[in-house]
Amino acid sequence: MSSLSPRRKVIIDQDSFGPGGSNLQAILMVLQSPDIEVLGITTVTGDGWVKENTAHALRLLELTGHTDVPVVAGATYPLLNSEEGTRRWEALHGKLPYKGAWMDRWPDYNTVHRQPYHPADSVPPLPEGDPETAPAAGTAAEFLVRKVREFPGAVTILAMGPFTNLALAARLDENFAASAEGLVFMGASFNPIVHTEDEFAQQFIHSPRVEFNCRFDPEAASIMLRAGWKNITCVPLDATVEPRLTEELVARATAADTPAARYLKKFAGHGFPMWDEIAAAVLLDRHLATDTAWLAMDIATDQGAGYGATLSWPPGGGPGLGEPDVNVVRAIDRARFEEMFVALMQRG
Numbered sequence: 001m002s003s004l005s006p007r008r009k010v011i012i013d014q015d016s017f018g019p020g021g022s023n024l025q026a027i028l029m030v031l032q033s034p035d036i037e038v039l040g041i042t043t044v045t046g047d048g049w050v051k052e053n054t055a056h057a058l059r060l061l062e063l064t065g066h067t068d069v070p071v072v073a074g075a076t077y078p079l080l081n082s083e084e085g086t087r088r089w090e091a092l093h094g095k096l097p098y099k100g101a102w103m104d105r106w107p108d109y110n111t112v113h114r115q116p117y118h119p120a121d122s123v124p125p126l127p128e129g130d131p132e133t134a135p136a137a138g139t140a141a142e143f144l145v146r147k148v149r150e151f152p153g154a155v156t157i158l159a160m161g162p163f164t165n166l167a168l169a170a171r172l173d174e175n176f177a178a179s180a181e182g183l184v185f186m187g188a189s190f191n192p193i194v195h196t197e198d199e200f201a202q203q204f205i206h207s208p209r210v211e212f213n214c215r216f217d218p219e220a221a222s223i224m225l226r227a228g229w230k231n232i233t234c235v236p237l238d239a240t241v242e243p244r245l246t247e248e249l250v251a252r253a254t255a256a257d258t259p260a261a262r263y264l265k266k267f268a269g270h271g272f273p274m275w276d277e278i279a280a281a282v283l284l285d286r287h288l289a290t291d292t293a294w295l296a297m298d299i300a301t302d303q304g305a306g307y308g309a310t311l312s313w314p315p316g317g318g319p320g321l322g323e324p325d326v327n328v329v330r331a332i333d334r335a336r337f338e339e340m341f342v343a344l345m346q347r348g
Contacts, residue, residue, distance in 0.1 A: 007037040009154050009181075010283070011147060013074070013140070014276070015046025015100070015161030015213075018056035019128040020267025023047060025245075026160055026186075026276030027057065031066045032260055032344040033284055038066075039147050039155065042140035044074040046161040046216055049101045049120045051076075058131035064259040067133055074140025075164035076120050078217035081308075093305045097202045098212055107199070128267060141168035148179045158283050159185040159224070160276040162213050167220035170227035177227035186279035187213035187221065188297065188310040189237040190328065200273050204237060207309070211237050214299045215308030221299040226322035234297065234328045235279040236310070239289075243274045243334055249341070256346035264345050274341075281337050282329055288340075291331035298323040 010030060018024040030036055043054045054073045061067045083102045090096060097107070104117040115124045136143070144165065148155050157180055159166055166183075169176045177183070189211040194201050204210060214221040225232070247270055254265040281288050296318040298311045311318075315325045 007035055008156060009037050009039055009151055010156050010158055011039050011042060011144060013042045013044065013144070013157060013159040013161065013163075013165050014053075014057070015044050015048065015050075016041065016053045016057040016060070017047035018060065018267065019126065020264070021269040022272055022274060022276040023160065024056060024060050024267075025264065025269070025274075026280040027060065028064060028260055028263065029277060029280045029341065029344050030158065030283065031064065031069065032347050034347070035284065038069050039151075040070045040072055040136070040143055042072045042074050042143055042165050044140065044161050044165050045076050045078075045101055045120070046213065047100045049076065049118075050074060051121065052123045054135050055123055055126055055131055056128075058133050058135065059126055059128050060263065062131055062133060063128065063263050070136040070143075072136045072138060072140045072143040075168060078162065078164055079167060079219045079223075081217055081219070089303070089307060096215070097199075100212060100216055107202075140165040141172050144169040145173045145176050148176055149173075152179050154181055156181045156283065157183045158280065159183065159187070160213070160279055162216040163187070163220040163224040164217045166227070167217075167223035170223055177229045180229065182231040182233070183224075183229045184233045184235065184279060184283045185213075185224075186235045186240065186276050187211055188234055188299070190310060190312065190330075192237040192241050194241050200241060209306070209309040211310065214310065218299050218301045218308040221308075222301050225298055225324055225326070229324065232324055232326045233282060234326045235282050236328060236330075237275070239329045239332055240275040240278045241273045243278065243332075243337065245269055245272050245274055249338055252338075253342045253345035258346055258348045260345045260347065277341060278332060278337060281340055282332070285336070285340060288332050288336055289329045290333050291329075293328050293330060294325050295328050296323050297326040297328070
């Protein structure tokens with residue numbers, strides 16, 4: 001990018017559970033990019049409750065020198081789906097391997113270390129230390145609408161958690177999506193293939209069309225997709241489940257003593273798939289994708305066994321209920337991605 005070129009404006013919408021892990025490492029990648037101006041981070045319940053996620057995001061900014069970026073808390077609960085409703089669904093259709101903030105117990109195969117199950121308004125002491133800064137006033141939906149109005153046609157939304165905030169913004173302002181530059185989101189699942197049967201494969205091996213971000217709030221995911229964006233790029237499980245954050249990759253990325261590298265070295269989620277990091281990388285480098293497909297897309301919102309599943313058709317071939325044609329990233333250049341990740345973590 002030329003030094004005279006304006007930086008791209010981005011809002012990150014994220015269930016920023018941490019410390020470290022895919023959620024916060026993806027945020028850190030975008031913050032570290034010299035080509036991007038992050039207008040703000042909007043948080044939502046997903047992997048953890050929104051109050052806790054907001055605290056993790058604020059602390060990330062403090063530890064890595066990005067406190068000029070506002071963090072705005074968003075939705076605590078999905079539009080219609082609920083913890084109790086999910087448990088009743090499971091009684092009829094079988095257990096979901098992963099339920100994010102609603103996980104009251106973990107299966108035997110789990111290797112993830114988390115705070116014990118707790119209610120939405122409780123924020124346990126953070127392992128990385130509690131933040132000294134506070135979130136910005138207002139709600140995430142209001143912030144999203146306000147910033148897109150402030151910079152019409154110039155703001156890209158990078159969404160990497162459940163999509164409740166975006167659905168609320170779309171209902172708050174019917175021109176919200178059309179006024180943005182576009183949407184890049186991590187979510188959905190088509191036909192993911194991995195060569196392991198570890199705990200992460202358990203999340204979709206028997207239900208390949210179900211992905212957590214869309215399943216947690218299916219109604220919001222459908223509203224988001226139908227909101228009228230100029231362009232949508234979907235980074236699904238298919239492109240993100242195989243690359244892992246290995247010890248070797250962490251060692252390369254933390255060879256330089258920068259704030260980002262220090263954060264990664266201390267809190268890296270070793271062995272995790274790099275779900276959100278790959279979505280962030282696709283936003284940063286459109287040439288990263290090696291296999292893409294245009295598909296008409298929606299999310300199932302009926303309360304049956306397929307609730308929250310990814311629906312797709314050939315372009316323009318859906319039922320005609322507002323489902324958009326989406327650019328789906330099916331594979332990425334892994335070596336190019338890892339080089340980008342290392343370079344961003346080493347940037348001072």
